[in-house]
Amino acid sequence: MKQRSKLLICAAAVATLLSACNEQTTAPAKQPVEHKQETKEQTPQNFTPVESTNQSFTISLLPAFTLEAEEPGKDVVMHESEQDQWMRIELLPKEAKDQMETYAKERAMAVSEQATPFEGSLPFEDAIVYEAPVDNDIVYIVGVTGDEPMFLTVFTKKEDNWLNTFMTMAKTIERTETETSEQPQPSSFTYKSSNQPFQANILNGYMAEAVEPGKDMIFLDEEKASMTVELIDGGADWSLIAEQAEQYVKASSKDGTVEKMTWTKGTRLNGADVYKSAIESGEVYVFVVKNGTPMRLTIFVQQENELNPFLQMAETIERID
Template structure:
């Protein structure tokens, strides 16, 4: 019995020793914690503050990125070698955030009808985000609805997606106050179309953008008030253009009635043929302008007094071949 007891004690001691050895051999599995500590100690991102000369804001940029004015009211962040990856920055008036959902969705659908809400996370507490795929690229339309609303449009690649890099820089954007007593704000900005050879003065609060080849849209809220600009080339078949204008207004009319008048106001629009009609939510006008800058203007407004701002902007349209 004593021998059996000694043998049993020896076995228990061996098992205990073996367990202790096993615990020692598995301890190194915690090494990744040390790697995490090393990562935390890595040097912070190198960001360089830059001030826009086009809009009142500053932004901190990663190495090899630059800030450039694209046109009045729009700046772009570009990489020195990856020209297909870039971000557009547009500051907006405070009241724009009330319509941000509409604006963001419309812009996304203009990029692709298959655009969908973005399900990832961004460094903004309040933002409406859509993403749209175009060939091998991805476009993110980001409407920031915080106290300083703005639109961010990120163009990147599917296989080499730089959204995180652009967001690292975007979260540093700080709007600066303008000294209105010394530099009063203009009531408009000059829009130079990248789609058609023209420019126009756009009233503050309105937006302008290319919607498809040969068409630019100026709008306050596309659902309520907008003007589409289509330049007409020399040698155009004016009888066909007028027929199309009349048919378009007739199709939009709530009762099929179309009124045609000759415009007698302004300078650029004076003498234009105008087709107009009442629609369900307002009025539609199509201006066929044959002299000066030949073009077709299609205007939708909900109230009659909404027409004047578009006419004011239309008078500033200038071809810049």
């Protein structure tokens, strides 16, 4: 454990949705039926049906696209090479359709204050749609109403816009029936740190414990894969924290190379500064999260498929002062 606890946490973060706007906005017009028919005629035949292991639905994917769980209740469709363009799928209970306009507007305004109702056409008869510009990107918030409501959030580029591609696949979403009316029990437990004022949902099979004052570790095997959590006070010197993160990752790197990126997935981690490097036995990631629950996360993995579970658990970290 001591060998792993020295992994410094850098930051991760993702701002949660902005507070809801009280002002009512006229909902965009329902999508025209004729476009729905046109899309059906143009639908490619080389779909691959895929069933979610996270929510009760199936979807048919175009070549080079994959479906994976992002966190409980959220799946993402992503291209194998263009990973900065993707779609989130969230199934909603039936009663959510009555509040879809409010929910959609809140989410859109959380992305950008310049969000506006979408004026184009999509292959859904009943949908509330907003578009929110962010620099060279654009985010579409699609609230599908009806008896099986869901949220579709598409992250794409202004110039190379993949909205229609994602909607072509989204139109194939079909809910699956479970054997019982009860929802499956979540495969996690709540960890309340005795060391720092936070709690998190820990996946079954993983462990969590305090390793030293101000640091908790979540791990599957402390010598192979782990995530260190360190909460940061709101008045911290973020430039110093960023510098420390980059220096740590560079020192850990086997060739001195550090890749810096802005995280664009999830909710709490979305927008975090990430420092990444290959090390002798895998990869190390340092997330610097400034919004929501400010924190540094240092994640050590030996294999690529070990990263997502830690990100899923990181999305549930919540300060409980």
